[in-house]
Amino acid sequence: AKQFGSNQVRRDRDLVAKRDGLPPLLVETMLRQALQNGELEIHYQPKIHTRSMQVVGAEALCRWTHPELGHIPPQAFIPVAESSDLILPIDEYVLRSVCQQGASWMKQGYRVRISVNISGRQFMQDGFPKLVRACLAQTGMDPQLIELEITERTAMCDVERAVHVLQELRKIGVRIALDDFGVGYSSLNYLIQFPVHTLKIDRTFTAGIQSAVNQTPIIGAIISLAKSLNLSVVAEGVETFQQFDFLRENRCDEIQGFLFGAPVPPTSFQLSAFVAKLQPRAPQPTAPEEP
Ligand code: C2E
Numbered sequence: 001a002k003q004f005g006s007n008q009v010r011r012d013r014d015l016v017a018k019r020d021g022l023p024p025l026l027v028e029t030m031l032r033q034a035l036q037n038g039e040l041e042i043h044y045q046p047k048i049h050t051r052s053m054q055v056v057g058a059e060a061l062c063r064w065t066h067p068e069l070g071h072i073p074p075q076a077f078i079p080v081a082e083s084s085d086l087i088l089p090i091d092e093y094v095l096r097s098v099c100q101q102g103a104s105w106m107k108q109g110y111r112v113r114i115s116v117n118i119s120g121r122q123f124m125q126d127g128f129p130k131l132v133r134a135c136l137a138q139t140g141m142d143p144q145l146i147e148l149e150i151t152e153r154t155a156m157c158d159v160e161r162a163v164h165v166l167q168e169l170r171k172i173g174v175r176i177a178l179d180d181f182g183v184g185y186s187s188l189n190y191l192i193q194f195p196v197h198t199l200k201i202d203r204t205f206t207a208g209i210q211s212a213v214n215q216t217p218i219i220g221a222i223i224s225l226a227k228s229l230n231l232s233v234v235a236e237g238v239e240t241f242q243q244f245d246f247l248r249e250n251r252c253d254e255i256q257g258f259l260f261g262a263p264v265p266p267t268s269f270q271l272s273a274f275v276a277k278l279q280p281r282a283p284q285p286t287a288p289e290e291p
């Protein structure tokens with residue numbers, strides 16, 4: 001059995017090398033184990049307020065390091081988890097960890113708005129608003145500092161139910177963002193029914209700022225749409241100064257991308273955001289005067 005085990009691991013590694021060829025059942029088995037073994041951790045990517053250039057928040061992104069196979073990217077395991085019920089404990093784990101982290105930052109005097117990705121399955125789950133309430137209550141995290149990111153597709157798959165859940169979440173006091181906005185079936189007719197706070201421009205549009213097929217009219221339109229609906233607008237995937245300039249000139253409220261910072265562990269986020277970008281709580285000690 002032992003022999004089989006190590007062969008299996010070798011085979012797994014070969015499959016991971018191919019990545020796209022990873023069989024879903026294998027990922028599912030490994031992921032179940034990963035949850036139990038604490039192999040999942042959360043990284044934080046800064047969100048920058050375009051006008052002030054201050055770090056105003058972070059997006060929490062799940063990271064999986066398998067002891068044998070190393071780093072496995074979310075694209076390789078989130079869709080598999082979503083096709084089974086495994087995404088439920090994953091989303092719950094991420095939400096609870098984020099609330100703990102945010103509450104701990106609050107105790108240190110920093111109010112960091114943290115965005116958490118919520119899968120469609122979790123969002124549509126009967127007890128979801130109750131779960132959010134419990135995570136907040138158990139950790140002491142301020143609801144106003146939590147933003148739940150749901151995709152446009154999630155909201156559109158059952159509009160009536162989505163509107164109901166969104167209203168429940170609003171009562172709790174958390175913020176809601178529509179993630180990957182513009183790539184789904186954005187029916188404007190439905191959009192006005194969703195009580196959300198933020199539109200998050202999908203990064204394919206951001207990437208398209210300099211591409212041959214100019215995407216800037218689409219970004220401009222999404223920003224105007226957000227403004228006229230009184231929503232905040234965030235662009236993801238900002239990698240170049242050219243993209244940044246365009247977004248600033250067009251009054252995109254917040255930006256997120258490798259240009260300003262990749263997702264990093266909480267201690268690194270804390271260092272760069274609190275020390276370098278946010279105002280210190282107390283005045284800096286002045287250097288002693290030369291005699
Ligand atoms: P998303 O929510 O749209 O997250 C943004 C993705 O873009 C992240 O990929 C992030 O690392 C990446 N990104 C950020 N800035 C840049 C940039 O400047 N350039 C480029 N090329 N990419 C950038 P990641 O972490 O691989 O996550 C991929 C997707 O997996 C996420 O898309 C989200 O849908 C899902 N995901 C990640 N963590 C979780 C989680 O905890 N729960 C759930 N349900 N889904 C998650």
Ligand code: MG
Nearest residue numbers: 059117149179
């Ligand atoms: Mg997101």
Ligand code: MG
Nearest residue numbers: 179180200236
């Ligand atoms: Mg997104």
Ligand code: MG
Nearest residue numbers: 180202203236
């Ligand atoms: Mg995306």
